[in-house]
Amino acid sequence: METPFASSPSAIELPLAGKILADRAVAIKVIGVGGAGTNVVDRLKMENLDRLQLTAMDTDHQALSASPLQEKILLGMDVTHGLSAGSDPAAGREAAEADEEKIAAAVKGCDLVFLVAGLGGGTGGGAAPVVARLAAQAGALVIAFCPLPFSFEGGRRLKQADEALRGLRPVCDAVIPLPNDALLQAAGAGENALSSFARGDEWIGRAIKAVWAMLFRTGLINVDFATLQSAFPARGGKTLFGLGSGAGENPAAAAIESLRLCPLLATAESARKADRLLVHLTGGADLTLDRVSEIMTALTAQFGRDAHIILGAVIDEALPGRVEIVVLGTSELGATSRRPFSAMRSRATSAPAAAGTVPGGKPAKAKAAQDEFAFGGAAESRGYFDKTERNLFEGQDLDVPTYQRQGVKILL
Amino acid sequence: MLSRTKFIGAVEIGTSKITVIVGQVARGRSLSLIGLGECPSRGVSKGTVVDFKAATECVHAALEEAERSAGARVGEVFLAQSGAHLEGFQNEAEVRVSSADNMVSALDIENVCGLAKSKQLPEGRMVVHHLRRPFRLDGRLVPDPEHLDGRRLEVGYWTVHGQESRIADHLHVIRGFNVRVTELILSSLASGSVMTSADDRRHGVLVLDLGAGTTDFVLYRDGCALLTGIVPVGGLHFTNDLSLGLRLNDQDQAEKLKLRHGRAVVTTKDRTEKLWLNGDLGIGDRQFPRLTIEQITAARARELLEVVRKKLGGNFDPEHTAAGVVLTGGASKLAGIEDLAAQVFDVPARLGEPPGWVGDHLRAPGHSTALGLLHYGLGASAEGSAARRPATVGGLLRKFFTAGN
Structure with a gap:
C-alpha cells in the first residue's frame, strides 16, 4: 500500500524532491488589509528583507494608490466603488467576498502569511477574516497581527474590533492582538503620536523579522519551516507575544527585564502560560551559549515549565553588545484543530504534516467554550466580585478565577 | 444572685451569614450555650460591612432569634473581626x-x-x-x-x-441593638482557641478558618499566637470561579455544584464523566464534566493555601508546627481539603473538631468562630492575660461609645 499522502494525486504531481532541494524556498508574504494594516506594511518596506513579499489590500482606491508597495489589490470595486468601507465591517466583508479570486491568487503558493489588519475599521475588520480563510485554504500558515483601537475611540469601534477578533481566531493559526492602549502605556511623556505609532510598527516589524530570520538566516540555532508549523498545531487558541531588547553590561539580563516589562505581556496577566513557545534570540557576535541558556531558563520559568519550546538564535554582526528576544507562545486553551482545511491543502510540504497529526476526533464544540477569550484586562472576568475593588496579591487579582490566571485548560 | 449570671452574645458578622450564639455564664466560671440565631447576611463583602443598613437588619434579626431561642436578653456582646483591612x-x-x-x-x-x-x-x-x-x-x-x-x-x-472607621461600623451595627460590645476578637483567634488544645498550641499548630469571603489564619508556637493573617478569598470565590468557568449565570447553581462535587484535589481520571446540574431531568438541566468542576475548585484551593503559606513566610516551618494544620470554617467542607493542606504545608492536616462539650447543633465548621468568641473571651482571663485587656481594647471601645453620642 502507498502512504496516505503519496496516494493523493496532487502530491504526485508536484516535484517533491526538487522542492526540498531548492534551498528553503519558503514563500512568505506580509499582507496589510485596510488602512491601518496597509500603513504598517508600507513602513515595513523600509527595511529590505529578501524573500519577503509585501502586499496591500484595501477598499480605498486613494489610500492604496499612495502606497509604495509593488503588489496592491483593490477590494470590492463593485461594492464600494473604491471609496473605502466606511468603518462598516459588513461592507468590508462583502468587498472581500466579491474579490475572492483576486485574493486567492495573491496568497497562492504562500507557505507563511502574516496578516496585518487594524480591526476597528471596516476593511480591516470585515475583510481580514476572509483573507485569512483564503490563505489558510491555500495551505499557508497564517499569523495575524491586529492593532486594536484606542479605548478613547469609543465603544462601537472596540466592539467591532472584538467581533472581528472573534471572527479571525478560528481561521488563523495565531492571532496577536496589539491594543493601541498599550502604545500609550509604553509611550514616554511628551512623546509625539508619530513615534508612538512607530513603536507599534516596530513591534510588528520585529516579530515578522524574527520569524523571517529564524527561517532564512543561518545562526547559532536554526529553525525550519516544519518546526515552525509545529508551534501552531491548533486554531483559535490564545496567543502570547512579547518583545524585549537589552544592551549594556549584561545585555541578556537587560533583555529579560525589558521583556518582562513589555506592555503586551503586562496586560495579559491571565495568559502567561503557553503550551508552545517560539523564542527567537538575536545577538551580536559576543552572544555566548551561556547567555542563551540563561535567557532560556528565565523564559521557561515565566511562561511555563512544561511548554514545548522552539528556539532560534541568530548572530547579527550589526548588534554588538545587544540582545533581542521575541517570544511567540500558543496555548491550546479553547483551540480547535486546524485540520478542517487540511483536505484542501494541496501543497506537498504541508500534506505529510497534516496526515501525521490528524487529531483523534476532538469535539468541535470545544471551540465555543473559550472563543470569547478576549485580550488582556477584558478577558479577566470577576463575576460576582465585579463591583468590588481589586484584590491584589503579588500582582495578581485574586478575585479573578484561579484557573483563568494560571491558564488551566478546562473542557466544557 | 441574678447579677452573677451573665448572658453573653457571640456575634460573627460573616460574609455569607450572621451567627449569634448566646452563652450563659454562671458565677464567672461555667459557660453553657443556650441560644443560637442565624441569618443569611446582606451588605457584607469579604468580612467587612459595606451596606450599613442591610447589615444592621440582618444582625438584629439574628440577635433577636438568638435571644428568643435562649429565652434571655443578651447583656453584652463579643464581636468577631475579619476583613482585609486588618x-x-x-x-x-x-x-x-x-x-x-x-x-x-x-x-x-x-x-x-x-x-x-x-x-x-x-x-x-x-x-x-x-x-x-x-x-x-x-x-x-x-x-x-x-x-x-x-x-x-x-x-x-x-x-x-x-482601620478605625471599619471597626466603628461593626460596633455601630451592634450598638443599634442597644447592647454593649465588650470584646473585639479576631476571627482567627476565636476559631483557633476553640479548635485546638493547649497541647496543640505548645507543639505548634496552624489554624485556617476558611470562611465565605475571607480565610483567617493563626499560627501558634510555644503556646502563644505567633502571628495572624487574613486572605480576602473564601468559599464565594470557589462558587464564582465555577459560575464563570461553567458559564452559569445563577450563583446558587454554582454553589450547589460546589457543595456536591467540588474537590480540593483532582481525583477523577475519567475525562468523559458528566454530572447533571439538577439531576431532575427537568428542562434547563445541563451536564458538566466532573473533571472540569474538580479542576476549577482544585486550582482555587491550592492557590488559596499557597497564598497563606507565602503570607506566613519564614515564620512557618514544618518542624515547629508538630501539631500540623487544623482546618475549619464553612469552606473547609470542600472534599479533600485536608489532603491538600498536608501537601502544601508539609505537615499533617485535619479538620477541626470542637471540644466535646459543644452540642450537636453547633458542631458544624461554620460555627467555630462564634463558639471561639465565647471561649476566647472568657478563657483569656483564665490564661492570665487579663491584665493587658482593659487598658487597650476596653479603652478604645469607650472612646467609640462616647465619641458616637
Missing part, C-alpha cells in the same frame, strides 16, 4: 533586669511589655489585639519570668490593627 506586625523589645540580684521584678516585665507595644500606628488605625509571645530570659523561653534569675529579658508582640 493587618499585623511584630515588634520586639528587651530590657536589662534592673535589680542588683538579677531577679526579674514586675516592673521589668511591665517595662519590656510597654516598650514592645509602644510602636506608633498610622493615622486612622486602631489596635485590635496585642498578642504577646513568650518571654525570653537570657535567650531561654519562660512562661512567666517574674522572680526568676537572669540579666536580659526579651519579649515580642504581634500587634493586630485595623
Whole structure:
C-alpha cells in the first residue's frame, strides 16, 4: 500500500524532491488589509528583507494608490466603488467576498502569511477574516497581527474590533492582538503620536523579522519551516507575544527585564502560560551559549515549565553588545484543530504534516467554550466580585478565577 | 444572685451569614450555650460591612432569634473581626533586669511589655489585639519570668490593627441593638482557641478558618499566637470561579455544584464523566464534566493555601508546627481539603473538631468562630492575660461609645 499522502494525486504531481532541494524556498508574504494594516506594511518596506513579499489590500482606491508597495489589490470595486468601507465591517466583508479570486491568487503558493489588519475599521475588520480563510485554504500558515483601537475611540469601534477578533481566531493559526492602549502605556511623556505609532510598527516589524530570520538566516540555532508549523498545531487558541531588547553590561539580563516589562505581556496577566513557545534570540557576535541558556531558563520559568519550546538564535554582526528576544507562545486553551482545511491543502510540504497529526476526533464544540477569550484586562472576568475593588496579591487579582490566571485548560 | 449570671452574645458578622450564639455564664466560671440565631447576611463583602443598613437588619434579626431561642436578653456582646483591612506586625523589645540580684521584678516585665507595644500606628488605625509571645530570659523561653534569675529579658508582640472607621461600623451595627460590645476578637483567634488544645498550641499548630469571603489564619508556637493573617478569598470565590468557568449565570447553581462535587484535589481520571446540574431531568438541566468542576475548585484551593503559606513566610516551618494544620470554617467542607493542606504545608492536616462539650447543633465548621468568641473571651482571663485587656481594647471601645453620642 502507498502512504496516505503519496496516494493523493496532487502530491504526485508536484516535484517533491526538487522542492526540498531548492534551498528553503519558503514563500512568505506580509499582507496589510485596510488602512491601518496597509500603513504598517508600507513602513515595513523600509527595511529590505529578501524573500519577503509585501502586499496591500484595501477598499480605498486613494489610500492604496499612495502606497509604495509593488503588489496592491483593490477590494470590492463593485461594492464600494473604491471609496473605502466606511468603518462598516459588513461592507468590508462583502468587498472581500466579491474579490475572492483576486485574493486567492495573491496568497497562492504562500507557505507563511502574516496578516496585518487594524480591526476597528471596516476593511480591516470585515475583510481580514476572509483573507485569512483564503490563505489558510491555500495551505499557508497564517499569523495575524491586529492593532486594536484606542479605548478613547469609543465603544462601537472596540466592539467591532472584538467581533472581528472573534471572527479571525478560528481561521488563523495565531492571532496577536496589539491594543493601541498599550502604545500609550509604553509611550514616554511628551512623546509625539508619530513615534508612538512607530513603536507599534516596530513591534510588528520585529516579530515578522524574527520569524523571517529564524527561517532564512543561518545562526547559532536554526529553525525550519516544519518546526515552525509545529508551534501552531491548533486554531483559535490564545496567543502570547512579547518583545524585549537589552544592551549594556549584561545585555541578556537587560533583555529579560525589558521583556518582562513589555506592555503586551503586562496586560495579559491571565495568559502567561503557553503550551508552545517560539523564542527567537538575536545577538551580536559576543552572544555566548551561556547567555542563551540563561535567557532560556528565565523564559521557561515565566511562561511555563512544561511548554514545548522552539528556539532560534541568530548572530547579527550589526548588534554588538545587544540582545533581542521575541517570544511567540500558543496555548491550546479553547483551540480547535486546524485540520478542517487540511483536505484542501494541496501543497506537498504541508500534506505529510497534516496526515501525521490528524487529531483523534476532538469535539468541535470545544471551540465555543473559550472563543470569547478576549485580550488582556477584558478577558479577566470577576463575576460576582465585579463591583468590588481589586484584590491584589503579588500582582495578581485574586478575585479573578484561579484557573483563568494560571491558564488551566478546562473542557466544557 | 441574678447579677452573677451573665448572658453573653457571640456575634460573627460573616460574609455569607450572621451567627449569634448566646452563652450563659454562671458565677464567672461555667459557660453553657443556650441560644443560637442565624441569618443569611446582606451588605457584607469579604468580612467587612459595606451596606450599613442591610447589615444592621440582618444582625438584629439574628440577635433577636438568638435571644428568643435562649429565652434571655443578651447583656453584652463579643464581636468577631475579619476583613482585609486588618493587618499585623511584630515588634520586639528587651530590657536589662534592673535589680542588683538579677531577679526579674514586675516592673521589668511591665517595662519590656510597654516598650514592645509602644510602636506608633498610622493615622486612622486602631489596635485590635496585642498578642504577646513568650518571654525570653537570657535567650531561654519562660512562661512567666517574674522572680526568676537572669540579666536580659526579651519579649515580642504581634500587634493586630485595623482601620478605625471599619471597626466603628461593626460596633455601630451592634450598638443599634442597644447592647454593649465588650470584646473585639479576631476571627482567627476565636476559631483557633476553640479548635485546638493547649497541647496543640505548645507543639505548634496552624489554624485556617476558611470562611465565605475571607480565610483567617493563626499560627501558634510555644503556646502563644505567633502571628495572624487574613486572605480576602473564601468559599464565594470557589462558587464564582465555577459560575464563570461553567458559564452559569445563577450563583446558587454554582454553589450547589460546589457543595456536591467540588474537590480540593483532582481525583477523577475519567475525562468523559458528566454530572447533571439538577439531576431532575427537568428542562434547563445541563451536564458538566466532573473533571472540569474538580479542576476549577482544585486550582482555587491550592492557590488559596499557597497564598497563606507565602503570607506566613519564614515564620512557618514544618518542624515547629508538630501539631500540623487544623482546618475549619464553612469552606473547609470542600472534599479533600485536608489532603491538600498536608501537601502544601508539609505537615499533617485535619479538620477541626470542637471540644466535646459543644452540642450537636453547633458542631458544624461554620460555627467555630462564634463558639471561639465565647471561649476566647472568657478563657483569656483564665490564661492570665487579663491584665493587658482593659487598658487597650476596653479603652478604645469607650472612646467609640462616647465619641458616637
